[in-house]
Amino acid sequence: MSKSPDGTAASDTRDLEHRLDALQLLPSGAVRRTPNWWSGVWPPAVAVLLLLTIWQTYCAIAQPRPDLYPSVFDVASAIGANWDSGRLPAALLTSLTRGGLGFVYAIILGTIIGFLLVEVPLLRRAFGPIISGLQVLPSVAWVPAAILWFGLTDATVYFVILMGAVPSIANGLVDGIRQVPSHIRRVGVVLGAGPVALHRYVLFPAALPGYLAGLRQGWAFAWRSLMAAEIIATGGKLGFGLGSLLQQNRELADLPGVLATVLTILALGIVIEVGVFTPIQRRVLLRRGLTEAR
Amino acid sequence: MTDAITLTGVSKFFDPSRPVLDDMSLHVKQGQFICVVGVSGCGKSTLLNLIAGLETASMGSVDVPSGRASVMFQDPSLMPWLTARGNVELALRLRGVGRNERAAEAQRLLTLVNLADAGDKLPHQLSGGMKQRVALARALAQDREVLLMDEPFAALDAVTRDLLHDELERVWRETGRTIVFVTHNVREAARLGDRVILMTARGGKIAREWEIDVERPRLIESPAVSSLAGSVSSALRAELAKVSNV
Numbered sequence: 001m002s003k004s005p006d007g008t009a010a011s012d013t014r015d016l017e018h019r020l021d022a023l024q025l026l027p028s029g030a031v032r033r034t035p036n037w038w039s040g041v042w043p044p045a046v047a048v049l050l051l052l053t054i055w056q057t058y059c060a061i062a063q064p065r066p067d068l069y070p071s072v073f074d075v076a077s078a079i080g081a082n083w084d085s086g087r088l089p090a091a092l093l094t095s096l097t098r099g100g101l102g103f104v105y106a107i108i109l110g111t112i113i114g115f116l117l118v119e120v121p122l123l124r125r126a127f128g129p130i131i132s133g134l135q136v137l138p139s140v141a142w143v144p145a146a147i148l149w150f151g152l153t154d155a156t157v158y159f160v161i162l163m164g165a166v167p168s169i170a171n172g173l174v175d176g177i178r179q180v181p182s183h184i185r186r187v188g189v190v191l192g193a194g195p196v197a198l199h200r201y202v203l204f205p206a207a208l209p210g211y212l213a214g215l216r217q218g219w220a221f222a223w224r225s226l227m228a229a230e231i232i233a234t235g236g237k238l239g240f241g242l243g244s245l246l247q248q249n250r251e252l253a254d255l256p257g258v259l260a261t262v263l264t265i266l267a268l269g270i271v272i273e274v275g276v277f278t279p280i281q282r283r284v285l286l287r288r289g290l291t292e293a294r
Numbered sequence: 295m296t297d298a299i300t301l302t303g304v305s306k307f308f309d310p311s312r313p314v315l316d317d318m319s320l321h322v323k324q325g326q327f328i329c330v331v332g333v334s335g336c337g338k339s340t341l342l343n344l345i346a347g348l349e350t351a352s353m354g355s356v357d358v359p360s361g362r363a364s365v366m367f368q369d370p371s372l373m374p375w376l377t378a379r380g381n382v383e384l385a386l387r388l389r390g391v392g393r394n395e396r397a398a399e400a401q402r403l404l405t406l407v408n409l410a411d412a413g414d415k416l417p418h419q420l421s422g423g424m425k426q427r428v429a430l431a432r433a434l435a436q437d438r439e440v441l442l443m444d445e446p447f448a449a450l451d452a453v454t455r456d457l458l459h460d461e462l463e464r465v466w467r468e469t470g471r472t473i474v475f476v477t478h479n480v481r482e483a484a485r486l487g488d489r490v491i492l493m494t495a496r497g498g499k500i501a502r503e504w505e506i507d508v509e510r511p512r513l514i515e516s517p518a519v520s521s522l523a524g525s526v527s528s529a530l531r532a533e534l535a536k537v538s539n540v
Contacts (some may be wrong), residue, residue, distance in 0.1 A: 013457060013460040013461065013464070014408050014461075016457060017408050017423075017457045017461060018408060020421075020423070020453065020454065020457065021408075021409075021412065021421065021423075021424055024420075024421030024423070024424070025412070025415070025419065025420065025421065025424070181371075183367065183369050183371040184371055184373065186348075186367075186371070187367075187371040187373075189348075190346065190348070190364070190365045191384065191385050191388045191389075191432070191436065192362070192388050192389065192436070193388050197388060201384060201387070201388070202373070205373070205375050206373070206374075206375070208375070284375075287374075287375055287416060288374040288375055288416075288418065289374065289416065289417070289418025289419070290374075
């Protein structure tokens with residue numbers, strides 16, 4: 001660039017800069033998800049088929065007692081029978097409703113507690129270790145106490161779900177916000193954000209990956225707690241959930257029915273994991289350039 | 295012309311026996327581009343933080359009549375979840391600009407830093423130089439008279455930095471901002487500044503000052519800039535030598 005009149009010089013600079021940008025810009029295609037979802041589906045599908053084949057082959061060759069070691073087809077027909085009798089759909093609906101509603105309560109409570117712990121350092125120092133400790137305590141341990149407090153009502157189930165999920169969600173938010181790089185926070189302050197705006201536009205969005213990880217773990221704990229509570233606490237005013245179905249099939253010594261219920265619970269867990277949490281987390285991380293596209 | 299920044303007898307210390315800044319006075323005229331150079335730990339970043347209001351002076355007074363300044367750091371610190379446009383719009387939103395005006399204003403600022411068609415890119419898709427230009431657009435979005443820059447181009451490659459010098463000079467002339475630019479790069483200071491201030495290596499004082507009246511736009515390799523950089527550089531080495539003797 002020569003020392004020409006500055007109009008020309010400036011436009012030269014801008015043109016050069018533009019060319020340099022074009023060289024350095026990552027193509028936006030690099031972060032788009034490849035439309036080839038099939039490559040993510042077939043390996044686990046083959047794995048499941050393989051396991052089912054091994055199971056069925058064993059039953060066909062060894063001919064074990066069908067009441068103790070049912071075959072794949074026995075279990076499949078048990079799923080069909082439980083479905084047709086209306087017990088499985090009813091239990092599914094009850095458990096999903098409870099799990100979903102309990103999880104929503106847990107999100108609200110966990111988020112409020114998380115924000116309090118973030119905002120009040122004394123509170124965090126006092127209650128932080130207790131809440132981390134509660135994460136380690138299996139929330140089934142609360143079932144006997146909950147039955148004594150609330151009786152055989154849905155309140156017992158919700159209480160156990162909350163005890164399972166709230167600590168994970170609160171901890172996820174606390175960790176997420178504490179891991180926000182200090183320069184991001186400083187920029188928020190420099191840009192003139194007040195306390196509320198700083199949280200709303202800077203800290204919470206910045207903490208989202210940690211918060212989502214907490215939600216995911218919270219759901220896993222909530223779902224496990226729910227199943228455990230439904231197995232232990234049955235009868236009374238309690239609705240009939242998947243755990244209750246499991247327990248009822250055991251009492252009927254119906255092993256195909258028990259396994260059918262277990263597989264249903266497992267399948268539901270996978271569907272929610274793969275269908276809800278994985279895509280959300282993936283999108284959030286991809287947007288921030290925190291993970292490579294497959 | 296009036297002063298955009300006035301420092302009167304400013305001292306800053308965390309430990310009174312070792313002041314970071316000691317009885318420092320400085321007047322920066324409105325629209326002036328002033329560069330502050332010095333070795334690491336000489337207090338130049340502290341000086342910037344004081345003017346920005348991020349720290350308070352232990353003694354003396356810091357006066358920025360136009361109100362708070364906007365700041366740019368070495369790290370562009372873009373919000374990773376927002377696009378380039380989103381980052382600029384965030385600054386506008388926090389300034390209180392209404393939703394309807396934000397998009398147009400953000401586009402104007404992105405055009406100003408030559409990123410008119412990169413508004414929808416996310417930070418991780420941008421090169422270091424582009425991120426720093428988005429950060430510049432964001433700082434300009436605050437619409438404050440004084441712009442403070444803390445080694446904003448230190449992490450960039452030479453080609454990009456060279457282009458950004460031209461870009462910043464043009465933006466400065468178009469917007470008439472008062473700029474305080476902290477750097478450890480003597481050539482950069484001579485290339486950009488109306489004035490260069492050299493800080494003592496320790497003790498937090500102004501060691502020397504140069505007024506530069508080389509015609510703009512300048513070239514970093516021009517003889518005038520080179521010779522000035524040479525004289526600042528030898529003064530800086532002399533400062534460093536004083537510390538090593540202690």
